[in-house]
Amino acid sequence: LDAARKSYEAAIRAQPSHTDYYFELAGLEQGAQNWNGLIDIAERLIKLNASDYPEAYLLCATGYYQSGNLDRAEERVRAGEKLDASQQSPKLHELLGWILVKRGNQASAMERRRFFDVAAEEFREYLKAAPATTHTTEVRTTLSEIEGQPSVAAPPTESGQPAAQPGPPPLTLRSTVTLVQVDVIARDGQGRPVEDLKQKDFEVTDNGKPRQIASFVVEKILPTPPATPRPTAPNVFTNRIADANAPRAGYAAILMDWFNTGIGNTQRARLDALKVLKGMDPNGKVALYSLDREGLRLVNEFGSSRAEIVKSIGSLSGAASPCRAMQLTELYLGAGRPETLCDDPLMPPQQVAFFLKARIRDTQEALQIIAKHLSGAPGRKSLIWISSGVPAFVNEAPDGAATFPNAQAPGTKFGEAFDATFRSLNNAGVSVYPVDARGLPVGQIRDDPRFPGSAMVQFTTPIMDEFASRTGGVAFYGRNNLDDGIRQALDDSSVTYLLGYYAPQDDSRPGFHKIGLKVHREGVKLRYREGYSVEAAAAAPEDRRAQLSRAVLAPVDATAIPIEVMVERKQNALTLRITVKPGSLGLAHIGDRWRGSIDVATQFVSVRPETPFTLQFEPVDLDLAEERYAAAEHDGLVFPKTLDVPTGADRVKALVRSGSSGDIGSVTIPLREIAGK
Numbered sequence: 206l207d208a209a210r211k212s213y214e215a216a217i218r219a220q221p222s223h224t225d226y227y228f229e230l231a232g233l234e235q236g237a238q239n240w241n242g243l244i245d246i247a248e249r250l251i252k253l254n255a256s257d258y259p260e261a262y263l264l265c266a267t268g269y270y271q272s273g274n275l276d277r278a279e280e281r282v283r284a285g286e287k288l289d290a291s292q293q294s295p296k297l298h299e300l301l302g303w304i305l306v307k308r309g310n311q312a313s314a315m316e317r318r319r320f321f322d323v324a325a326e327e328f329r330e331y332l333k334a335a336p337a338t339t340h341t342t343e344v345r346t347t348l349s350e351i352e353g354q355p356s357v358a359a360p361p362t363e364s365g366q367p368a369a370q371p372g373p374p375p376l377t378l379r380s381t382v383t384l385v386q387v388d389v390i391a392r393d394g395q396g397r398p399v400e401d402l403k404q405k406d407f408e409v410t411d412n413g414k415p416r417q418i419a420s421f422v423v424e425k426i427l428p429t430p431p432a433t434p435r436p437t438a439p440n441v442f443t444n445r446i447a448d449a450n451a452p453r454a455g456y457a458a459i460l461m462d463w464f465n466t467g468i469g470n471t472q473r474a475r476l477d478a479l480k481v482l483k484g485m486d487p488n489g490k491v492a493l494y495s496l497d498r499e500g501l502r503l504v505n506e507f508g509s510s511r512a513e514i515v516k517s518i519g520s521l522s523g524a525a526s527p528c529r530a531m532q533l534t535e536l537y538l539g540a541g542r543p544e545t546l547c548d549d550p551l552m553p554p555q556q557v558a559f560f561l562k563a564r565i566r567d568t569q570e571a572l573q574i575i576a577k578h579l580s581g582a583p584g585r586k587s588l589i590w591i592s593s594g595v596p597a598f599v600n601e602a603p604d605g606a607a608t609f610p611n612a613q614a615p616g617t618k619f620g621e622a623f624d625a626t627f628r629s630l631n632n633a634g635v636s637v638y639p640v641d642a643r644g645l646p647v648g649q650i651r652d653d654p655r656f657p658g659s660a661m662v663q664f665t666t667p668i669m670d671e672f673a674s675r676t677g678g679v680a681f682y683g684r685n686n687l688d689d690g691i692r693q694a695l696d697d698s699s700v701t702y703l704l705g706y707y708a709p710q711d712d713s714r715p716g717f718h719k720i721g722l723k724v725h726r727e728g729v730k731l732r733y734r735e736g737y738s739v740e741a742a743a744a745a746p747e748d749r750r751a752q753l754s755r756a757v758l759a760p761v762d763a764t765a766i767p768i769e770v771m772v773e774r775k776q777n778a779l780t781l782r783i784t785v786k787p788g789s790l791g792l793a794h795i796g797d798r799w800r801g802s803i804d805v806a807t808q809f810v811s812v813r814p815e816t817p818f819t820l821q822f823e824p825v826d827l828d829l830a831e832e833r834y835a836a837a838e839h840d841g842l843v844f845p846k847t848l849d850v851p852t853g854a855d856r857v858k859a860l861v862r863s864g865s866s867g868d869i870g871s872v873t874i875p876l877r878e879i880a881g882k
Contacts, residue, residue, distance in 0.1 A: 210242075224254055225404045225421030229265050232384055232420045232705055236788070238835065243268035251281075259289040260419050260707070263297055270304055275311075279304050293417050295334035296707065300517045302327035306347065321351045327535045385411065385421065387720055388585035388634065390677065390732040399729050400425075408720035411707050420705035422635040424584070426455040426698060427546045434811060439880055441771045444506050444762040446582045455490050456507065456582045458696050460575065462592035463497040464522030465568060466642045471523070474591045474642040475673065477688040479518050480606065482511060491695075494575060497523025501571040507582065526564045551730045560582045567597050569622045573629040573638075574759045577869070580633035581764025585701055588630075589694045591638045591687075594665030597623055623668075625676045628717070631734040633765075638694035641682030696724035748863060749804055749820055756871045757808045757820065757858050766790065766870030769841070773811040777850040781807065781874075782840035783859050787834055791865035792827060799829040802864035805844045809854035810873075818851060824864075850876065 212719065213230040220226065227250040234242035250258065264287025269278035282301045289297055302324045309320030328348045387409070391399040403420035446456075459478060462506040463471050482491075493505040493514055502515045573589075579586045597619050630637060679697065681690030708718070719736040756763050766789045771782040783805060791802035803825050803868035809818040825844070848857065860871045 216597045222253065224258070225630055227253070228260075228420035229419075229422045229703070229705065231261075235264065235267065236384070238271075238776065238788075238838065240268045240272040242684055245274065256288065258417075259285040259294045259297060261285075261415055262288065262334065263294055263300065266297075266300055266304075268299065270307075271737070272685060275304055275308050279308075292334045294707075295331050297841045298327045298334070299330035302344070302347075304329060304385055306351075325351045335462075342775065349505045349694060382765075384704045384705050384722075385708050385718075385737060386420075386703060387733050388424075388677070388698075389704060389722060390697060391700075391702060391724065392730050392732075394728045394730075398698050399726075402702060402724065402726065402729070404704075405656060406725050407702075408723040408725070411703060411706070411708060412718050413721065416706040418704055419427050420703070422703040424703055424859070426700075429712045438771075440772045441769060441876045443767070443774065444581065444764050444870050445767050445769075446579075446764055446868055447538075452832045455586040455698060456492075456579070456584065457589060457698075458492040458494060458575065458579060459589045459691075460494045460591065460640075461518070461523070461567075462590060463495065463849045464526050464571075465496075465595055466566065466591075466593040467525060468522075469595055469681050470593065470642040470644070471525075471591070473644070474640070475518055475521060477686075478591065478691055479515060480688045481691045482518065485511070485692075486697070492579075493517055495521055496568070496571050498526060499524065499569075501760050502575055503578070504645075513874055527560045535707075561596075565597070565619050566622065568595050569619070569626045572626050574761060576626075576629040576633040576635050577756075577759070577763040577765065578761040579635050579764070580868075581767060581870075584634065584703075585677075585698055586633070586693055587698055588635050588637050589691055590637055590672070591642050592639060592822075593643050594639060594669050596665055597671075623671070626737070627669075627672075629738070630676045631736060632733070632738055635676060635734075636677045636678040636697075636734070637672040638678040638690075638697070639664065639672055639680045640687055640690045640694065641680075641681070641684075642687065643682075644685040644687065663784055677734045679732070719863055749824075749864075750820060752867065752869065753804065753806045753822060753860050753862055754808075754820055757810065759871070760872055763869045763871045764861075765866075765868035766861050766863060768859060768861055768870045769874045770872050770874060772874060772879050774850075774876075779846075779848045779850055779857065779879075781846040781848065781857075781859055783844045783846065783861065785844075785861050785870070787827070787829060789868075789870070790827070790861075791863040791868065792834075793865065797831055799831075799834045800827060802826050804860075804862040804864065805846075806860040806862070807848060807857060808860075809848075809851055809857050811853045812855055813853065818854065821846075821848070 210230065213226050213233065216226045217223070217230070227246055231243055231246045231250065234240075234246060244265060247261055249266060250261045251265060254261075259272050262281050266278045266282035266285065269275070269281060269361065279301065282297055282304065285294065285297045286301070305320045305324035305327065309317040309324065312320055325348055328351075331344060332348070348818045368714055389407075391402055393399050400423070402423075404418055407418060407421075409416050409418055442839060461471065461475060461478070466474075490507060491509070492507045493509070493513060495504050504521065505514050509517075527846075572588075579588070637755070666680070666682050669682060672678070673680040679694065681687070681693070684690065703854045704722075717738050720733065722731050722733055724731055766785060770783045771784070773780040785803075787799060790801060790803055792799040804822060805825055806820055809819045811818070827842075844861075846859075850857075854876065856873055856875045858871055858873050860869060862869045
């Protein structure tokens, strides 16, 4: 965090009139709950440009409000309202309402009514501009409480004096802000990076609604020290991919997909990947996965050297699915189905369909697991998927379907599974770069007359395009120079634009939010993730247990919630101290408290699947005062667990799940690596 502050301050000193850096630094201070820092940078921004940015006044007022200076908070928020004639920032009305409620809570009973009446007007203005948000229920409830209070001017008593009124009771204050960040790639007509765009060149929409850009930063990948976490002490285990002060950009992962690809083409792609990696320095920012018939495997984690990754790729191999994708170097001879090539050419069609469905499901699950693992890496991540791809449709029509077209349902579509994968990738900030391992076709693949347009290229290359376009990547296919595609994918994030905006307060209900971007420069093409998802309310206990159980079974750790675990072992007794920072848990800021729920879980695991162990699952309600929250951001929240090691266990997993977002962090602890008696 300190390194990021220094970087933005240096950028401001170099370009003191560049407002984008001020907004980005303000967002950083707000996220860290550093209210004095937020006030300082927002006041500097207002001094620089006092007439164009109502959001600057909102940020400034938020800092004063949170630090207890209500007079200054009210002054700044009212100034912001005057500038916001188009009602682009209804949060100004909401914040002023909470300021007045808080002032009313501190006033005498007789004066409280006056503050509450004005607060009610502000809340009504907010609800008019933002009628359906995640805040709406809280605002409507508070407004109802305010409007339901008896007036101070009560009817006189028999003595002619007004009756004494207790005044409205103090009310609970609530505050939440959602900053959406979008990494953008800009290219000119020749595919070259465009490096000189300004904030004013962009327009952004959220579900079609225009949003004001609150922060804007140009990020360039420069030579930096490896982005590995700080070395941990003995018996300390973590799922952190990179240190908190590591640079945001430049992380890439390579997925060697043997599962969907013939061994000949995967081996050729492996050699092309070796050629690229031998000519570059991954600098700790390249990870390597392998997917084959046995499942997904993390071969090299971020922090690996070039020599380590080159050695791994050089010896890597895997087994394809029994019915893999049709390879363009192989001729379709009429056996099986046209979208597959099966090991057994006499395999019954029903069995072909079974293996193909399993292939599609297993591939989507693997990509979702990779997204969860990459979510903890800062900034935009590139996933280079070297594969023949998968179709999104399984044709189950029997022989003779052309004669009897209604004899059987046409097949199974997997649109929902793919959509779930796109959501996982977008929420984790992962852009997919499919590289078709098949290269250019050799010979001729004929279409099956029963299934028009059944050549393999029509089954998987559109899906490759879909993965790329919906996550902000690029698909490479129909070419033999796979090394160029891999190299371009690795270099694609050399220059990115980081745009931040506040989510619309009138449309932040759970569900998908589509992001739209336009640039005011002819010939420039943009690529970015298609949107983000707001998760629904907390899941039922059985659903939470199922989510945690899936995370236990995943072959790699989930990193959305950074976790550190200190372990002590005495014979078969384990003591775990599971530590997390509250800022990663999605707690709600309600008045002067931080509240929410999490699940803390542990489970032993064995290499032998026939040795099952039980998930130990504990819900925890959190209610932190401001001082406790600030201290926990520095030292962490600690959850101790004492466990007995069962026979047959070779590792234990510690997990934390956020009740508000559903995010999960997990740490795998190999028992053999624990020093102790």
